[in-house]
């Protein structure tokens with residue numbers, strides 16, 4: 368089969384053996400297919416992004432074929448390294464200066480010692496650069512060709528640079544002027560954000576977190592998009608940026624990092640417009656965290672979650688979240704639009720004007736969590752394609768309440784007790800945005816189901832806070848009984864805090880379209896029966912009864 372592949376490549380692409388090298392050839396067991404991967408060679412120099420793949424089945428037929436070779440045969444546009452004696456070509460150490468500058472670690476290239484060696488495997492001549500202070504190993508350089516986006520071939524110095532945290536493979540134009548590519552082979556990504564458990568820039572500092580993606584929920588990281596890795600806040604679960612406005616939804620600010628290091632400054636004494644990259648980074652982070660954590664609780668592909676590619680796991684893809692940071696179309700609020708499964712939802716975060724300077728909703732995690740939860744509850748209630756199931760008086764209110772509950776849930780810690788009084792909006796609004804803070808103390812939060820149909824309580828968020836406080840009561844009954852785990856991803860039904868959220872998520876799946884407090888409560892009880900066999904129904908009943916839904 369390998370010979371079939373090579374014969375096919377020669378005939379199809381009119382190649383001689385000097386035009387390529389075989390990089391890999393192997394046969395898969397089931398189905399039995401032989402995969403042959405070629406790299407283009409021009410005058411003995413490899414074209415880094417000149418790839419051909421040929422796939423041959425067990426009968427010896429070519430079943431698939433991909434060609435990214437450079438096909439211009441004009442020697443003047445092709446054999447570029449042939450002119451290397453011209454002064455336009457610089458030495459590897461001079462070209463390395465461009466890489467060093469690009470990654471923010473400039474060096475005095477005159478202090479770099481340069482020698483040559485032969486690569487044991489390829490027999491190619493390589494340059495070895497010594498004396499780069501931050502490199503863990505000597506930097507290796509070799510001649511390469513690279514195809515540019517506008518379809519040209521460029522002669523380039525290719526570098527291999529090991530920094531420990533990063534391993535850069537870089538290409539610099541042979542004249543030393545341009546960094547043509549920079550890839551980090553250490554596949555980590557870092558984000559300077561308000562990490563899960565912390566909440567806002569009023570009370571918490573940001574933390575630089577590394578590789579926070581969950582390998583079950585996001586197996587190809589947060590930057591996988593259409594089978595390649597993005598260098599920006601776009602990935603399989605969400606794309607985040609600052610849009611131009613209502614009528615111009617395209618990005619006006621979106622951070623780009625070749626090394627996936629999303630670390631941007633924030634000066635809270637300045638207007639939010641001065642820290643847009645940092646805001647987008649936090650919004651991207653929290654959306655991905657929500658995707659990953661709630662995936663573990665059952666908001667997955669088949670249940671109608673938000674992903675561009677469902678990796679063959681059911682449900683409809685093409686619906687990763689569009690998350691707008693500092694959206695100029697509003698202030699003092701946020702919202703989330705949920706269409707049926709397979710269509711993209713949109714989150715809009717606004718700047719708040721209660722303070723001077725203004726404050727950014729992108730830096731209060733519970734607001735982002737609240738918005739994302741609209742997507743979870745709308746998709747799960749009544750199935751992924753029906754988004755008209757939280758449209759009634761009580762169900763619309765509960766749609767708000769679930770978001771507040773999950774926002775609070777992620778903030779509660781091991782040393783908290785049922786005495787904790789907690790509210791949303793403390794940062795952006797300087798005080799709670801609801802009528803009452805969440806509390807299990809009837810004096811601090813007197814809300815009951817009976818209030819739902821009284822005057823002054825008909826607004827959706829008011830109904831919602833009554834519902835959320837019942838869930839808060841349930842959380843504490845379960846957590847006092849079963850204890851707490853800091854591992855939110857575990858969805859552990861033997862711990863109180865994680866069981867509470869598991870029951871709420873499963874309840875969304877089990878409850879009828881447009882549930883009432885009563886039918887939503889019954890769905891939670893049914894979820895408890897399914898998960899833990901009725902062992903904790905008394906704690907659930909007690910929470911609901913205390914607040915008038917007994």
Ligand SMILES: [Ca+2]
Pocket residue numbers: 532533551553554555556626627
């Ligand atoms: Ca890295």
Ligand SMILES: [Ca+2]
Pocket residue numbers: 668671672673674682683684685686708709
């Ligand atoms: Ca989906």
Ligand SMILES: [Ca+2]
Pocket residue numbers: 744745746747748749750751752753754755756
């Ligand atoms: Ca639904």
Ligand SMILES: [Zn+2]
Pocket residue numbers: 737738741766767770
């Ligand atoms: Zn809401």
